[in-house]
Amino acid sequence: MVALSGNLLFIAFLLYLVGTAFFAGSIKDKKAREKDHGPNKWAKIGVTIAIAGFICQVGYFITRWVAAGHAPVSNLFEFTTFFGMCLVGAFIVIYFVYKLPALGLFTLPVALLLIGYAAMFPRDITPLVPSLQSNWLHIHVTTAALGQAILAISFVAGLIYLIKAVDHTKKTKEAIWLEVVLFGVVCTLGFIIISSVFGATGYKSEFHWIDNNNVEETLEYHLPALVGPHEGEHLTPDKFSPLVETPGIINAKKLNTVLWSLFTGAIIYLLFRLFVRKRMTLALQPLTKRVNLDLVDEVGYRSVLIGFPVFTLGALIFAMIWAQIAWSRFWGWDPKEVWALITWLFYAAYLHLRLSKGWHGKKSAWLGVIGFIIIMFNLIVVNLVIAGLHSYAGS
């Protein structure tokens, strides 16, 4: 059952990849460009494949649930894959409302990155610690993830909008920032690639080091150590020795991973620039050529409108109910809670700016992009860097 579950996830991953290619084809298709009547054959195949992938991933979810006896949303790997699944689900629904192939072309890669990112963390089925043993685990986490996924559609829509609407031939602030956002996405890819490469070779180097409380600890690196821990003693001298040592308050291993991701991301980016000879945004712009800006703006806005109540329900209300039952208080200013509140406040500001201040178009698109950055911050940084009650993630 566990093996079957893993295979289904892998098939889903491949299908999303193929689906992306078909959506790209639907935009490149010259014949379709002339008759502007709805999605063409390529897009139809693309969405069919996306649905097939989604069904496979639902299969992964169900089989893993059966194998574990609890919904697979209890650690970082499970949550992030589930988030990716919800994103694809939200896309499929919105696709049938607005028939926008470009949305598929940009959403599926985001889902792919999410699932790929998730797979870099421990994938074991873990038994539940006492505080997680509740049906609210299923209710709270799934609703919160669904809400975030729907909100994430506004990021994709915002990205499409900006790639099309911003003039990338000039060096405007807007153009540069958008390129930075894309570079961030590339670094995520960099993280996945570099972790997979060294993971496949089984790279390991060990250190003894002195932590902040003067206690000696052991640290195991799975990537060559560019930065070593505080007063670290390298135990595996045949492996790459660190160039710099970090102070005790910094987690050297995490910093090392971040540096490797940036480094790999930079190489991918430079290779891209070398071969394509264009900024990434400019290279992507032709893919958005047929996109109706008004429609994309509307998609972004609607996904916030639909996602906001779901997010409120899942990430705040259900969260409070469960916190009251498990921890005796509905709110405790735990970093994850605070960042859920920040996300909520942010989207509340989005809605007010749009409704009352008339922030449409580019401004609104940027807000969609920033909102997603906040969501990702809550998923990644708050889990891995800012420890708290929600840090179930493991290394």
Place this chain on the structure above:
Amino acid sequence: MMKQVKCECGHVNPHGTVLCESCGRVLVEEEKSKKLVDMRYEGSARRSQTYNKTIIDKIWNFFSSVKVGVTLIIITLAASAIGTIFPQEMYIPPTENASVYYEDQYGFAGEVYYTLGFHNLYSSWWYLLLIASIGVSLVICSLDRVVPLYRALKKQRVDRHEGFLKRQRLYRATTLASIEEDSFENIKVKLKEKRYNIREENGSILAEKNRFSRWGPYINHIGLIIFLIGGMLRFVPGMYVDELLWIREGETVVIPETKGEYYLENHEFILETYEKEKENEAFTTAIENNGTVAKNFQTNVSLYKESGETIAGQEPELEKVEDYELRVNEPLKFEQFALYQQSYKLGEISEMSFALTNKETNEEFGQMTIDLHNPQDEYTFENGYSVELMSYFPDFEFDENSEPVTKSRVPNNPAFIFKMFSPEHPDGEVSFVAIQQTIEPYGDNDLKMAFKGVDTQNVSALTVRKDLTLPILAIGGLIFMIGVVQGAYWNHRRIWIRRLGDQVLVAGHTNKNWHGLKREITHVFDGSGIQEPIDQSDEITNKKGKEE
């Protein structure tokens, strides 16, 4: 005092109205030159846009601004984020002193963080003030808009003024040689199919649906206000209890804050961990990789209620209410209280045994067991031997003057000063005994207290909680959800069809999701001979684009 504005159509509007509530005619000169009217609040007279004289007007106008509201939201958002940079004081280890902890752990940044008070950010006066300001802004923003909006929507006429229709985003006039009643009927049927409510007057049609969605924002704001009030009520005495109850195995104690009415007995504390042999096979690798994973924290308790009057100094009479297995996620509830499994301590020393022993011959003259929670003053043995417990330090350490003191009443590190009496030493020999340490302050003794063993027991920590604000918060949350769903999942749409001579004017408005409205309009006017309205905002942007 209030200058009212009478429209040409005869309707009397409140002072400050931009668009006549009834016919929609533009009442303000400068608005007349604009291509499109601002439909945000139906051009109604908002107090904040009308008065700006007294202090109250100024305060009102300040808080009624969405710009101010959004600014408050953004500031709160940023402040909240700062509070997560380092852990809040409540999450640092309880034994640590905040004034040194932050500097110790996080260096200079930590020191700054502590000095600025960010270690208690969420209970700081300025953070609470921010939240309160958001609350005030919610109330004033809502009142400023909802009353005039309600009036305007209630009073709207079916045949609105030409100038109003012309300035709608979706608008078009069709000139027809003759109007076929059939096609009008057909349009009405289609509108009804799309669930529009239709009003007709003088051959004009107003089709409207989901007006209630306009109230969504105001309802969700009411929910938020109730929620914030609920949060404030926590500070009212008697509404909220937060106590930690440490209870040892075998102990029966009064539950704090119950006015001595309820008692709790701890029968046993149970800690279970996952063992890979016994568990689901799927867990095996995870258990191997993670080592010990906790499976269950449980305290088996009995809850007692005191029956009848107790006389001071007498043991209370207790009546059992229930036996309960108290686990995480399964609190024990009684009356307005709930008990939660919060923490535990395994193997706390509860008893220590000693033997009064001759140092040279190792002859024992008697054994004694000291109950560390309730030690006796004196322990007597046969043949004239006895031990007096002169001092007891449950949690012993030496203070700065090298005097023995106790840090707490918990027997973490017990130490004793004994006076040992024997026929040879009727005045007693004094000995200071701590774990693995004996001091004889008055020279060499003949006797010693030989350590014989300890008994340990588990201690469970339970949170005692009463929170009478929960129902209010629940109602607030529910109202918020209803309001937000109402406002987000439905759209208020209106289509005006007006016959003016040989022209048919069609205009459409929605508060959001124009795409959906356009699709409905296309469906409704398809094949009617009346041209469907065009999006005038597109024209404006296109023109702008060309000019640039």
